[in-house]
Amino acid sequence: MPAETDKVNLLGMPQGDLETLFTAFGEKPFHARQLMRWVYQRGITDFDDMTDLSKSLRQKLQESSVIELPEVLSQHGSKDGTIKWLFESGFGQAVEAVFIPEPDRGTLCISSQVGCALDCAFCATGAQGFNRNLTAAEIIGQVWHANQTLPRRENDDADFAVTNVVFMGMGEPLANYRSVVPAIELLISDLAYGISRRRVTVSTSGLVPNIDRLGDECNVSLAVSLHAPNNALRNELVPINKMHPIEELLDACWRYAEKRTNRFITFEYVMLRGVNDSVGHADELHALLDGKPAKVNLIPFNPFEGNEFARSAADTITHFQNRLRMKGLVATTRKTRGEDIDAACGQLAGKVSDRVRVRLGDKKIRMATA
Numbered sequence: 571m572p573a574e575t576d577k578v579n580l581l582g583m584p585q586g587d588l589e590t591l592f593t594a595f596g597e598k599p600f601h602a603r604q605l606m607r608w609v610y611q612r613g614i615t616d617f618d619d620m621t622d623l624s625k626s627l628r629q630k631l632q633e634s635s636v637i638e639l640p641e642v643l644s645q646h647g648s649k650d651g652t653i654k655w656l657f658e659s660g661f662g663q664a665v666e667a668v669f670i671p672e673p674d675r676g677t678l679c680i681s682s683q684v685g686c687a688l689d690c691a692f693c694a695t696g697a698q699g700f701n702r703n704l705t706a707a708e709i710i711g712q713v714w715h716a717n718q719t720l721p722r723r724e725n726d727d728a729d730f731a732v733t734n735v736v737f738m739g740m741g742e743p744l745a746n747y748r749s750v751v752p753a754i755e756l757l758i759s760d761l762a763y764g765i766s767r768r769r770v771t772v773s774t775s776g777l778v779p780n781i782d783r784l785g786d787e788c789n790v791s792l793a794v795s796l797h798a799p800n801n802a803l804r805n806e807l808v809p810i811n812k813m814h815p816i817e818e819l820l821d822a823c824w825r826y827a828e829k830r831t832n833r834f835i836t837f838e839y840v841m842l843r844g845v846n847d848s849v850g851h852a853d854e855l856h857a858l859l860d861g862k863p864a865k866v867n868l869i870p871f872n873p874f875e876g877n878e879f880a881r882s883a884a885d886t887i888t889h890f891q892n893r894l895r896m897k898g899l900v901a902t903t904r905k906t907r908g909e910d911i912d913a914a915c916g917q918l919a920g921k922v923s924d925r926v927r928v929r930l931g932d933k934k935i936r937m938a939t940a
């Protein structure tokens with residue numbers, strides 16, 4: 571929750587802004603670098619413990635500023651090692667972050683908004699409605715907590731537990747561009763978490779103008795929630811498609827890929843039984859992406875209460891994937907993790923008081939009878 575005092579929260583502030591602040595204090599800008607190392611790399615939030623800052627500077631900081639982290643309300647561990655945190659977001663609300671450990675990496679899935687206004691037909695976050703954007707402090711605070719709570723990676727105590735970050739939790743990151751970009755800056759800064767751009771992934775349902783901005787300003791990995799191979803179906807599943815249809819979205823993707831010297835864009839495709847999972851859909855999808863820097867990540871639908879969709883059968887998913895592969899596309903299926911603690915993709919609901927529900931969707935789609 572944002573600071574309730576008049577003091578400035580320095581958490582989430584990019585290096586340039588911190589340098590301006592120190593200059594305004596009549597101090598040298600390089601103190602910004604010291605402060606960032608204390609906060610992100612050593613997990614220190616009390617200015618008095620930042621022993622390489624002069625006493626007078628520490629006092630100025632105490633009087634004017636705070637390092638305020640989002641409060642952790644709960645932590646749940648799955649039997650598969652996945653961990654989910656619930657973070658206080660003010661007025662009885664909460665957002666979630668999920669850590670997914672794998673032998674060669676530790677991926678943190680973070681939230682960018684309290685809820686989401688985009689109303690995708692199959693998403694638990696969308697079903698909650700939207701309350702507000704998270705601040706950069708609340709976004710980077712999720713990473714801070716995970717890295718402070720989890721042991722550092724084996725045999726090298728310089729390595730944080732979180733090696734990869736995906737903006738695939740609650741919210742549409744490109745609808746909160748103002749806060750997401752400073753958070754990305756901190757993720758990739760050597761003075762904070764030093765994660766390579768390649769290992770930071772922004773997932774978007776397709777806010778085209780901000781895909782272009784992100785390509786110019788951040789150049790991190792991009793995942794696009796496609797979920798349907800034609801506009802008629804995508805309008806129903808991902809209603810923002812009515813504003814930015816598939817052709818416009820894909821053009822923005824190829825522009826993005828060009829700026830990244832042809833790195834691949836990942837297209838997420840949730841497998842909904844009897845809705846978007848036929849061989850015909852696979853062929854349409856292939857036609858859209860053929861010859862482009864694209865890979866497809868199939869996501870088995872994760873059910874949640876009150877939603878009528880069903881997950882495609884395992885052999886339907888395998889068949890769909892093989893069809894794409896046979897035709898030359900790179901296609902993988904996302905392993906479902908943390909289902910027992912409601913931490914799987916699309917299951918993050920947190921606690922949201924819906925304020926500005928933009929009812930883009932009309933939820934006409936129903937699964938075909940199995």
Ligand code: SAH
Nearest residue numbers: 693738741742773774775795838871872916
């Ligand atoms: N708002 C962004 C990022 C958050 S959702 C976006 O839509 O891309 C992360 C991914 O989970 C998206 O691809 C989203 O479409 C998918 N998803 C949403 N609900 C799901 C569900 N119930 N089962 C499986 N995947 C889901």
Ligand code: SF4
Nearest residue numbers: 686689690693696775
């Ligand atoms: Fe929002 Fe993404 Fe869920 Fe759609 S899938 S409602 S954009 S969080």
